Amino acid sequence: MHGELGNKLVQYAKRTLHLPSLPAYQTELVRQIVREVRDLDRDVTRILEPYNTITTIVDDETGETVQSTQSTFDPAAHPATACALLVDHLSMRRNKRCLLAYHRVRAERLENMAWLGRDVVEELHNEAPERSEGGEATHHDNKKETTTGSAGNSDSLSAEEESYFRSYVDLLAQYKGQWTDVDLTGPLEPPRDLFIDVRVLKDAGEIQTEYGAINLTKNSQFYVRQGDVERLIQMGFLQRLS
Numbered sequence: 001m002h003g004e005l006g007n008k009l010v011q012y013a014k015r016t017l018h019l020p021s022l023p024a025y026q027t028e029l030v031r032q033i034v035r036e037v038r039d040l041d042r043d044v045t046r047i048l049e050p051y052n053t054i055t056t057i058v059d060d061e062t063g064e065t066v067q068s069t070q071s072t073f074d075p076a077a078h079p080a081t082a083c084a085l086l087v088d089h090l091s092m093r094r095n096k097r098c099l100l101a102y103h104r105v106r107a108e109r110l111e112n113m114a115w116l117g118r119d120v121v122e123e124l125h126n127e128a129p130e131r132s133e134g135g136e137a138t139h140h141d142n143k144k145e146t147t148t149g150s151a152g153n154s155d156s157l158s159a160e161e162e163s164y165f166r167s168y169v170d171l172l173a174q175y176k177g178q179w180t181d182v183d184l185t186g187p188l189e190p191p192r193d194l195f196i197d198v199r200v201l202k203d204a205g206e207i208q209t210e211y212g213a214i215n216l217t218k219n220s221q222f223y224v225r226q227g228d229v230e231r232l233i234q235m236g237f238l239q240r241l242s
Contacts, residue, residue, distance in 0.1 A: 002040070002091035005033045006098030013105040022109050022120065025158045030099065037095050040088045047085060048073055110165045114172055115185050116234045121162050185234075196226045197241040204237040 012026055051073035057066045075082035113120050157165070176184050204216035209228040216222075216237065222229075232238045 002036070002087070003094055005029060005036060006095045009033060009098050009102045013102045016105050016109065022106065022113075022156060024156050025106070025161065026102075027158065030102075033095050033099060037092050040092045040095075044085060044088050047081060047088075106161065107164065110161060111168055114165065114169050117185055117231055118235050119169075120165055121157065191226050194225055194227075195223055196229075197221060197223050198229055198233065198238040199241055200237065201239050202237050204232055207232075 009026060009029055012023070012029070016023055048071060051071050052069050053072055055068050055070060057068065058064070059066060073081070110120065172185075198221065200216045200218055200220045200222075203218050206213050206215045207228070209225065211225070214222060214224065216232070221241070229238055233240055
């Protein structure tokens with residue numbers, strides 16, 4: 001039935017609004033909806049084909065022959081055909097709106113991540129080897145499952161989304177460059193405490209703080225100044241405990 005695939009895509013978009021991370025891009029479902037729109041368009045062309053008349057016009061100046069197609073379809077005279085055309089048209093329009101809504105939701109999530117200072121593309125590339133290693137350790141004899149896990153991670157963003165995210169990050173960097181003394185991507189609420197407890201979720205290497213260097217290794221905890229690690233918390237390397 002027309003519209004079922006579009007409705008399914010909208011449900012994925014609704015789930016995206018409540019998930020902590022961006023889910024995998026529904027490549028196959030998007031292709032099926034686009035294919036359905038093309039099939040409906042061909043169906044409209046097929047229905048209107050008997051009512052099309054081709055007129056040949058000869059240009060007096062150049063002598064070239066130009067053909068123009070004109071439709072003689074009258075909805076009042078053929079109500080059943082008009083109804084079929086209306087259903088096809090509304091189905092195509094709904095599918096396009098579902099596609100736009102799905103991609104807009106994902107684009108807004110990517111924009112929010114850019115404002116938080118998170119490099120989504122880099123995170124996905126870093127997580128891919130970890131998932132592959134985990135899959136090999138857990139399913140040593142199951143090559144298919146390991147391959148599937150790695151492929152699913154690489155499909156979290158489409159190629160167009162990666163390009164859009166990169167371009168948006170560059171645009172945001174140019175915008176922030178006008179005010180070097182103001183962090184436009186920082187939190188709007190003032191900090192309650194100068195020092196906080198944090199846990200390292202991912203290895204971040206060594207950072208320099210006002211009180212010396214700190215080596216951030218996974219699962220370690222530190223009591224540090226919030227201003228020194230605020231960006232790392234936003235990027236997902238650290239978790240605030242207090």
